[in-house]
Amino acid sequence: MTLEAFADTIIPGEKRYPEDRAVAGAAPGGGAVEAGAIELLEWDATGLTGGLDDFARALDAHALAYAAQHGLALDESVPPFVALPFEDRGALVGVLTAPGHPEKELWISLALFSNMAYDSAAHMHTRDAIAAGHPGLTAMGITTPDPDGLWRFPAYTYGRALADLHPDTTPSGSPA
Amino acid sequence: MTSTERTDVLVVGTGFGGAIAAYHLAAGGARVVMLERGPWLTGTDFEHDYKLGSSYTRIFDFVVGDGMSTLGGNCVGGGSVVYFAAMPRAPRFVFERRGSIARRMWPSAITRDTLDPWYDRVAESIPITHQGWEDVSYAGGLWAAACRHAGRTANPVPAAVDNGKCVNCNWMMAGCRFDAKQSLLFNYLPAALAHGAEIRPLHEVQSISRTDDGHYRVNYKLVHDEDYRLTTGDGAIEAKIIVLAAGAAATPVILQRSEATLGPMPHAVGRYFSGNGERLNTAVLNEDRVRDLLGLERGDGLAYAANQIGKGPTVANWDRLDGSLPEYTRYSLEQLYFPPGLGTILATAAGGSGPGWYGVGKKEMLKRWKSWLIIFQMIEDDNEGVFGPPPERGNADRLSQQMLGIGRLQYRPTANTRKAWAMADAEVKDILERDGLATVTPWTNDLVGAYTVHPLASCRIGDDPHTSALDDRHELRGHPGIFVTDGSAVPGALTVNPAMTICALAERAVPGIVRAARERGVEVTYGAPAPGGGTSGRRGTAPLVPALMRK
Numbered sequence: 001m002t003l004e005a006f007a008d009t010i011i012p013g014e015k016r017y018p019e020d021r022a023v024a025g026a027a028p029g030g031g032a033v034e035a036g037a038i039e040l041l042e043w044d045a046t047g048l049t050g051g052l053d054d055f056a057r058a059l060d061a062h063a064l065a066y067a068a069q070h071g072l073a074l075d076e077s078v079p080p081f082v083a084l085p086f087e088d089r090g091a092l093v094g095v096l097t098a099p100g101h102p103e104k105e106l107w108i109s110l111a112l113f114s115n116m117a118y119d120s121a122a123h124m125h126t127r128d129a130i131a132a133g134h135p136g137l138t139a140m141g142i143t144t145p146d147p148d149g150l151w152r153f154p155a156y157t158y159g160r161a162l163a164d165l166h167p168d169t170t171p172s173g174s175p176a
Numbered sequence: 177m178t179s180t181e182r183t184d185v186l187v188v189g190t191g192f193g194g195a196i197a198a199y200h201l202a203a204g205g206a207r208v209v210m211l212e213r214g215p216w217l218t219g220t221d222f223e224h225d226y227k228l229g230s231s232y233t234r235i236f237d238f239v240v241g242d243g244m245s246t247l248g249g250n251c252v253g254g255g256s257v258v259y260f261a262a263m264p265r266a267p268r269f270v271f272e273r274r275g276s277i278a279r280r281m282w283p284s285a286i287t288r289d290t291l292d293p294w295y296d297r298v299a300e301s302i303p304i305t306h307q308g309w310e311d312v313s314y315a316g317g318l319w320a321a322a323c324r325h326a327g328r329t330a331n332p333v334p335a336a337v338d339n340g341k342c343v344n345c346n347w348m349m350a351g352c353r354f355d356a357k358q359s360l361l362f363n364y365l366p367a368a369l370a371h372g373a374e375i376r377p378l379h380e381v382q383s384i385s386r387t388d389d390g391h392y393r394v395n396y397k398l399v400h401d402e403d404y405r406l407t408t409g410d411g412a413i414e415a416k417i418i419v420l421a422a423g424a425a426a427t428p429v430i431l432q433r434s435e436a437t438l439g440p441m442p443h444a445v446g447r448y449f450s451g452n453g454e455r456l457n458t459a460v461l462n463e464d465r466v467r468d469l470l471g472l473e474r475g476d477g478l479a480y481a482a483n484q485i486g487k488g489p490t491v492a493n494w495d496r497l498d499g500s501l502p503e504y505t506r507y508s509l510e511q512l513y514f515p516p517g518l519g520t521i522l523a524t525a526a527g528g529s530g531p532g533w534y535g536v537g538k539k540e541m542l543k544r545w546k547s548w549l550i551i552f553q554m555i556e557d558d559n560e561g562v563f564g565p566p567p568e569r570g571n572a573d574r575l576s577q578q579m580l581g582i583g584r585l586q587y588r589p590t591a592n593t594r595k596a597w598a599m600a601d602a603e604v605k606d607i608l609e610r611d612g613l614a615t616v617t618p619w620t621n622d623l624v625g626a627y628t629v630h631p632l633a634s635c636r637i638g639d640d641p642h643t644s645a646l647d648d649r650h651e652l653r654g655h656p657g658i659f660v661t662d663g664s665a666v667p668g669a670l671t672v673n674p675a676m677t678i679c680a681l682a683e684r685a686v687p688g689i690v691r692a693a694r695e696r697g698v699e700v701t702y703g704a705p706a707p708g709g710g711t712s713g714r715r716g717t718a719p720l721v722p723a724l725m726r727k
Binding site for chain 2: 009010011012026027029031043044045046047048090091093094097098099105108109111112115116118119120121122123124125126127136139140141142143145149150151152153154155156157158159160161162163164165166167168169170172173174175176
């Protein structure tokens, strides 16, 4: 749940069900969680899988410290990071990933894969993800490939000169 | 006791630097073995798939450093398989650069004039298309039109792409499925194989030592074919000549690790690294303004919305490539495609109070992904990169099964570099935000540092032993018989895509390698034609060869 809330901070989405706590509901449409961030992180290919429980514990500890620092009372029925309001989750992620933070690399890795789940569905074959209406690829408008799974764009050019060439261009098309 | 395998020439890496040297040496009669840390993929192996484990992640390496991250090829053919095939020559002033050492950083023997015949040799060997406007993608056309609107020129970029086969799928970084990109898999490498060279994939070279008879022993590990974090064995090969071409993010690491057995390395090994001054900006276009202001129309009701379509970079602005301007104020601005997954996390949303690379604003920005136009800056940086002590193996501690690792490069941009980036950022903004055409933001350097797809100069040529690891014929100072022919040999940022210059320097290095091989008893001659049999390039360089072969 804590890691879902982290992924939702990177690319926020709408709540999956009314009582959803991990997903804050800060943006319309599916976000990183709906896109499969946890599935991706739990795949050993990422190299992060073994440490996920520790990451969640560390993130909750940071959330407790953040809450104490800012005088926030947290709902104890959910993990501390989940209990943080969305804006504060974002502010804390900003602190953890800022240059100079000793654990920066770790939190950036987690953010990187959360983002990848949304913008490239790295845990799924891309054509399957598109066919399944993957929220990230769909929102970005990535087109459906040809039936053989490959993309081809027969129309690709405005087909006319759109600028003057640099006067010092060599016959081979390089800068002089 | 098993005897160690021996060969005449051992080439580390199969990218531009390795393939060019291997071809000429094999064609000249030497026994050549090439070791490649990545897999050997061709044609139908190249997938259109972002899933981890597809060709996209198998053939690429993303190494995160401290202040600089590098992207490089990790397969037979190296960078040529994953690159965008832009092949411009470096502008004349680049060779006169002084950079951080307050005197000319290139060897006195190399100028644009003396390198042009070698560029010609490359152009004869790798088919490079002089692109016309009808070849330019929508994104390139848009950049050209925006440049014209802002009173600038713009040029289609020469590229090693067969336009007849290209389908403008923009999957070049995963390898070309349609054999349109003229990678080394179609020229130097098959020609080297035809002359008896051997290529061994999934062999990651770790270190070099010296043998009792004055030759070299290269130690490698065998890499698991799916999970690169694992090794499946190790071995060694002895050779009389070593050609190192593992890429500028790996070659110096191998030499650093070899210092214990080879003895002290030149000071410049693992120093003076340049990221080719690279930096990215994202413009999110206002489609109505594209239509009204620039008069662009795709014919299907859309003005642009074509970020996904094309073949990498097709158009560049070269107005600042002017030798009369001061150093650190010259740069090119090139339209580029950058696929999702690898770097879009670094694109930052405009406005808002947070860092912009995550959150609600970033999601909104991704929703407009089709209207993105990415502009690639190549400024003159200050060769600030320094490699720390090598990791246990390879050039990084691998985090993921493929693609992602943590390296040892440290890069702290100087005021010169930061000012040049700021100047280029401002110019991109000026061009693209004019009259409300787009909103432009630079990619953040806060997450993985600066970011280069063209690592250079970490083991560079030069005349001064204190600031160059190699002499002007690419031989490692103090270690005769070891040559470096990849991007690490390039002295500094080039202000344009570097592949053509890396190739030309590798071609120019070959006569000196042949000379050294002959001195070590290898029966090899210099003078092979282009891989396809052409000889006009050879005629052009013939007058330059004797000086390069002189002892």
